[in-house]
Each structure stands twice: as C-alpha cells, then as structure tokens.
Amino acid sequence: MQDYYEVRWHGRGGQGAITAAKILAQAAYLEGYHGVTAAPSFGAERRGAPVSASTRIARQTIRIVSQVETPNVVVVLDYTLLRYDEVTSGLVKGGWLVVNSRRHPKELDLGGEFNIATADATEVCSSLGLIVAGVTVVNTAILGAFIRATEAVSMASIEKAIRERFSDSKVDINLAAIAQTYKITKLGKVV
Amino acid sequence: MNKKIARKADTWILDGNRAAAQGAKLSRVQVIAAYPITPQSPVTERLSEFVEKRELDAQYIAVESEHSALAVCTSASMVGARTFTATSSHGLAYMHEMLHWAAGARLPVVLACVNRAIGAPWNVLNDQQDSVSQRDTGWIQVYARNNQEILDSIIQAYRIAESIYVPVMVCYDGYVLSHTEMPVDVPSQEAVDRFLPRYKPHTILDPANPKNYNLVTLANPRINAEGVLCHGYMELRYLLQEALQNSRETIVKVGQEFGELFGRSYASMFWEDRLDDADVVIVAMGSLAMEAIVAADMLREGGHKVGVLGLRVFRPFPKAELARALEKSRLVVIFDKNISYGLEGATCSEIKSALYGSPARAVIRDFIVGLGGRDVKAREMADAVKRSLLSVNEGDLNREYAEWICAI
Numbered sequence: 001m002q003d004y005y006e007v008r009w010h011g012r013g014g015q016g017a018i019t020a021a022k023i024l025a026q027a028a029y030l031e032g033y034h035g036v037t038a039a040p041s042f043g044a045e046r047r048g049a050p051v052s053a054s055t056r057i058a059r060q061t062i063r064i065v066s067q068v069e070t071p072n073v074v075v076v077l078d079y080t081l082l083r084y085d086e087v088t089s090g091l092v093k094g095g096w097l098v099v100n101s102r103r104h105p106k107e108l109d110l111g112g113e114f115n116i117a118t119a120d121a122t123e124v125c126s127s128l129g130l131i132v133a134g135v136t137v138v139n140t141a142i143l144g145a146f147i148r149a150t151e152a153v154s155m156a157s158i159e160k161a162i163r164e165r166f167s168d169s170k171v172d173i174n175l176a177a178i179a180q181t182y183k184i185t186k187l188g189k190v191v
Numbered sequence: 192m193n194k195k196i197a198r199k200a201d202t203w204i205l206d207g208n209r210a211a212a213q214g215a216k217l218s219r220v221q222v223i224a225a226y227p228i229t230p231q232s233p234v235t236e237r238l239s240e241f242v243e244k245r246e247l248d249a250q251y252i253a254v255e256s257e258h259s260a261l262a263v264c265t266s267a268s269m270v271g272a273r274t275f276t277a278t279s280s281h282g283l284a285y286m287h288e289m290l291h292w293a294a295g296a297r298l299p300v301v302l303a304c305v306n307r308a309i310g311a312p313w314n315v316l317n318d319q320q321d322s323v324s325q326r327d328t329g330w331i332q333v334y335a336r337n338n339q340e341i342l343d344s345i346i347q348a349y350r351i352a353e354s355i356y357v358p359v360m361v362c363y364d365g366y367v368l369s370h371t372e373m374p375v376d377v378p379s380q381e382a383v384d385r386f387l388p389r390y391k392p393h394t395i396l397d398p399a400n401p402k403n404y405n406l407v408t409l410a411n412p413r414i415n416a417e418g419v420l421c422h423g424y425m426e427l428r429y430l431l432q433e434a435l436q437n438s439r440e441t442i443v444k445v446g447q448e449f450g451e452l453f454g455r456s457y458a459s460m461f462w463e464d465r466l467d468d469a470d471v472v473i474v475a476m477g478s479l480a481m482e483a484i485v486a487a488d489m490l491r492e493g494g495h496k497v498g499v500l501g502l503r504v505f506r507p508f509p510k511a512e513l514a515r516a517l518e519k520s521r522l523v524v525i526f527d528k529n530i531s532y533g534l535e536g537a538t539c540s541e542i543k544s545a546l547y548g549s550p551a552r553a554v555i556r557d558f559i560v561g562l563g564g565r566d567v568k569a570r571e572m573a574d575a576v577k578r579s580l581l582s583v584n585e586g587d588l589n590r591e592y593a594e595w596i597c598a599i
Contacts, residue, residue, distance in 0.1 A: 022204070022372055025204060025372055025373075026204050029202075029204060029374055034374075035373075035374075036204065036372075036373065036374060037371055037372065037373045038204075038371065038372040038373075039366075039367075039370060039371040039372070040366075040370055042316055042317075042366040042367075042370065042564055043315060043316060043366075043564070044315070062373065063481045063482065063484045063485050064481075064482060064485050064569060065364075065367050065368075065371070065478045065479075065481055065482050066482055066566050066567060066568040066569065067566050069568070
C-alpha cells in the first residue's frame with residue numbers, strides 16, 4: 001500500500017470506465033484516504049470509442065487538478081486498446097498495468113518496465129450474466145484484478161462502495177464478479 | 192446558536208455540478224429556471240429531480256433559452272421568490288441583456304456559471320472567458336477552487352445577495368470541477384437554515400398593491416406624481432456601484448459567519464498560501480489556484496520563496512487588500528484563463544490597477560493558459576515562474592503584452 005496513487009482507466013464508451021474510476025475513489029475514501037478525485041476524460045464520449053478516466057488517491061487533500069501524466073496504475077477494460085501507445089504512456093517504472101485479457105501477462109509481450117496483471121473479466125461477467133444492453137459489463141469485475149495487483153484498497157472497502165452505489169438487486173452479482181476476477185488474476189512482476 | 196449541531200456534516204463524494212445542485216437545494220430556492228448546456232446540464236437535471244421527487248419545494252420552470260431563464264428568475268425575484276439558475280459559455284452570453292437587468296433592478300438572483308470556452312470555433316471545454324466577459328454587468332463574481340467551495344459559495348451567495356440587493360454569480364471550472372468527483376462536506380438542512388433564513392424581500396410586486404418598477408428613467412432626478420423627488424438614471428447607477436464597493440464588508444462578514452458555523456472560513460476576498468515570506472507570488476483564479484499551490488511546492492523545493500494568491504472574489508475587485516498582500520513581493524506571476532483581446536488577461540489588468548499608487552513595486556508577468564480546455568500542469572506553471580525570474584534577474588522588467596503557454 002502506497003500513500004499516493006494515480007490510476008488511469010482505458011475502456012470503450014459504454015464499458016463503464018468512468019464508473020469504475022468513481023467506485024475506486026469512493027472505496028479509497030472509505031479505506032481512510034482523505035484525498036480522492038475521480039474524473040472522466042474531458043469532452044464528448046461515444047459508445048464504442050476509446051475513453052479514459054482517472055482516479056487519484058492520497059492521504060491528504062488533493063490539490064492537483066490537471067490530467068494524470070505519470071500513472072502508477074493503468075487499467076485496460078478492453079485489451080484491443082493496447083495497440084494505442086497512449087494507453088501505457090507515462091506508466092511509471094514498477095507500476096501496474098491491469099488488463100482484461102485471457103492471456104498470461106508474459107504473453108502480452110509489451111516490454112515495459114512495469115508489472116502486468118491479467119484476468120479474463122469478460123468470461124467471468126458473461127458466465128455470471130453481468131450483461132447490460134448486450135454488452136458484458138466488466139468495470140466492476142476488473143476492480144478485483146486491480147486490488148489483487150496493487151493492494152491499494154481492501155476488498156471490504158470495495159464491497160462497501162459497491163453497496164453504496166448499486167441498488168440491492170445488483171449488489172450480489174457485482175460482488176461475485178469482483179471476487180471471481182480477484183481469484184483468477186495472473187500476476188506478472190517484471191520489476 | 193448551537194454550533195455543535197451546525198458542524199455536523201456528512202462527507203459525500205460529489206462532482207462540482209452535484210455540489211452546486213446541493214448548494215441550491217440547501218438554500219431552499221423557490222424558483223429555478225435554467226436551460227441545459229454542456230457542461231452545466233447535470234445541475235439542471237439534478238434540480239428538476241429534486242423538485243419532481245418533492246425533496247425540494249420549488250417551481251422548476253422549463254424555458255426555451257437562457258435569456259428566458261434569467262428573465263423568469265428576475266421576474267420571480269421581483270415577486271419575492273428566492274431564485275436560482277445555472278449556465279455556461281454561450282448560455283451566459285445569451286443572458287447578457289438580462290444580467291444587466293437583474294443587477295440594474297437590484298434583484299438578489301444567484302447564478303452558477305460552469306466556466307466554458309466560447310466559440311467560434313466550437314469548444315465545450317473549460318476556460319473563464321464566459322464569466323470574465325460579463326464582469327461589467329454589475330454582478331458580484333465568486334470563483335471556486337474545488338467542489339466544497341462551490342457548495343459553500345452558493346449558500347453564502349444568497350446571504351450576500353439578499354443583504355445588499357446585488358446578484359451573485361458563483362463560477363467554477365467546467366469538467367475540471369464540474370465533472371470531477373471529490374469529497375464534499377454536505378451540511379445538514381437544519382444548519383443551513385440557521386445560517387440562511389427565509390428570503391424577506393424589501394419590495395414585492397403584488398397585484399393587490401400595483402406598482403411600476405424600472406420604468407423609463409430620465410437622466411436627471413425629477414419629481415414624481417406624488418411630489419417625491421426621484422433619482423435619475425445616473426443616481427441609480429451610482430447606487431449600484433456604491434453597493435458593489437461596499438459589498439466587500441458583507442462578503443467577508445458572511446464568509447466569517449459561515450466559518451464559525453461550519454468550520455470553513457471564507458473571511459477574505461482571496462486565498463493566501465505562504466505569502467508571509469514569499470518574494471514571488473503566483474496569482475490564479477478558480478481551480479488553477481489549487482494547481483498553483485502544487486507549483487509553489489515544486490518551486491520551494493528548488494529554494495524559491497514562492498506564495499500563491501488565489502482570487503476568490505473578482506467583482507468587487509479587492510484593490511486595497513491585494514496591494515497590501517503583494518507589497519513585499521518582487522515578482523508577481525499571473526495566470527489567466529481568459530484574454531481581453533488587444534491587451535492582456537483580465538486579472539492581470541485588475542492587479543496592475545490595484546497596485547498603482549501603492550507601495551508595491553513588483554514586476555508583473557502575465558501568462559495566458561488553459562484556453563478551450565488546454566491542460567495546465569503545475570510543472571508548466573513552475574517553469575513559467577522560473578523563466579520569469581531568470582529574465583527579471585537579467586533586467587527584463589514589465590512586458591507590454593502577456594505571454595502564452597501554447598504551441599505558437
């Protein structure tokens with residue numbers, strides 16, 4: 001656990017990257033981090049188009065409002081986005097790249113000086129039936145991989161945040177997706 | 192007053208638009224009229240939800256334009272209601288005529304301006320050109336640095352506006368604050384009710400007692416039908432200027448009382464960070480004044496004595512207080528998210544005018560930054576300060592025009 005995290009989320013419009021950024025901020029606040037911020041990439045968003053969001057987590061009030069340049073963690077909800085350089089841009093040495101992918105971290109062959117965690121969150125969510133309007137919603141599931149890799153917040157805080165944000169009928173399925181994804185996450189430490 | 196209860200607050204993780212809507216709700220606004228525009232739209236959505244769910248006892252009036260939104264607010268204010276509207280950019284520009292009308296009619300309307308660039312070309316992202324362009328309409332302008340200040344400033348705005356009969360515009364950066372979530376202490380309704388009692392209008396337009404307000408007013412004072420000597424147009428304008436000149440006292444007093452009750456003091460026209468030993472001062476307005484503190488941290492690590500002055504109230508402009516605060520500095524570096532074309536950033540001009548005739552002898556540098564949502568990073572601000580210091584040390588003093596941080 002560190003005192004300061006900058007997390008950047010990459011997904012496609014409709015996958016819920018922004019919601020995930022917000023859930024993490026809420027969980028971190030409940031965990032005792034006094035300063036948290038969650039922001040979407042600014043401007044227009046379209047379904048299917050690449051979108052990003054960010055979460056900052058700190059012990060003290062956050063004064064920085066500019067966009068994240070050097071994230072400690074990058075979370076990718078759709079592995080096809082890895083082809084864009086900006087996804088891993090600025091990711092610090094020894095940081096974590098968390099990817100929704102069925103492949104093993106070693107197979108991703110990205111060659112950066114960062115650790116990689118992978119989990120097939122799409123498979124977890126489709127088997128659980130976590131599908132909204134035809135889209136498998138992996139944004140909560142991937143939080144399981146995030147906490148497994150970074151240990152930035154506890155499962156208990158994530159659960160609290162989920163319970164605060166979701167209606168009762170949606171809580172269990174989301175918690176199951178997070179727990180299962182946590183379990184199947186593969187860690188590839190390179191640094 | 193029981194301060195224990197008043198200090199009880201819940202911390203919510205809110206974006207700026209939700210903080211603004213909560214501020215209006217806690218102020219028990221009675222009439223809301225607004226037209227949706229990016230990035231302000233969630234404010235209107237939230238408020239209409241509050242009214243629909245009967246969580247807020249108010250009339251939500253759907254209108255076809257921003258001009259009508261402010262026309263509804265001024266009319267409702269005239270019949271004695273506490274009114275609220277919110278807008279951005281082109282919406283604020285479209286309100287221009289009614290902004291003058293609300294101030295001229297001395298109505299305590301409160302408006303949230305979610306700062307956004309103005310076209311052409313089209314741009315929905317943040318800068319402060321929209322509200323800065325409206326500085327001469329007679330409104331008090333307050334700028335928030337974070338979402339807590341948005342909520343707090345809206346509640347205070349009603350106390351200020353209803354004390355001195357001047358409308359108040361609470362401005363906050365689009366996206367940077369409006370769409371960014373952060374912890375916000377939301378005070379209880381009971382506590383806010385103590386701070387902000389129900390609106391008691393000094394005049395009410397009432398069919399039972401017909402009156403005529405703001406009718407054609409001639410240049411010179413003249414005697415009315417009842418034999419009373421009435422002000423001419425110019426005397427009424429003088430009184431508006433006098434109200435704004437004298438409003439500083441009210442703004443600071445209200446900010447202090449707010450602090451006593453809620454534990455967050457606003458008893459100053461601007462925010463000061465490490466000015467005591469600073470010989471270089473960064474000046475910025477809105478969320479940029481937060482980022483500036485991070486820039487100052489960087490510069491202090493490099494051995495520079497840097498402080499930050501965050502402008503909170505832009506109108507009335509706190510000339511005397513500013514001149515005192517900047518008296519010891521040898522360099523003032525101003526960052527403007529606006530431009531008065533053909534001259535420089537607006538806050539730069541105001542600061543220069545504040546320092547004229549004062550003992551302050553600082554060199555002043557102005558940087559135009561962040562237009563149309565261009566990201567402004569703390570390290571860029573720190574670099575600009577370092578560059579300025581270097582050139583000042585080489586004898587390059589005031590420059591005729593502002594420098595731009597952009598690709599040209």
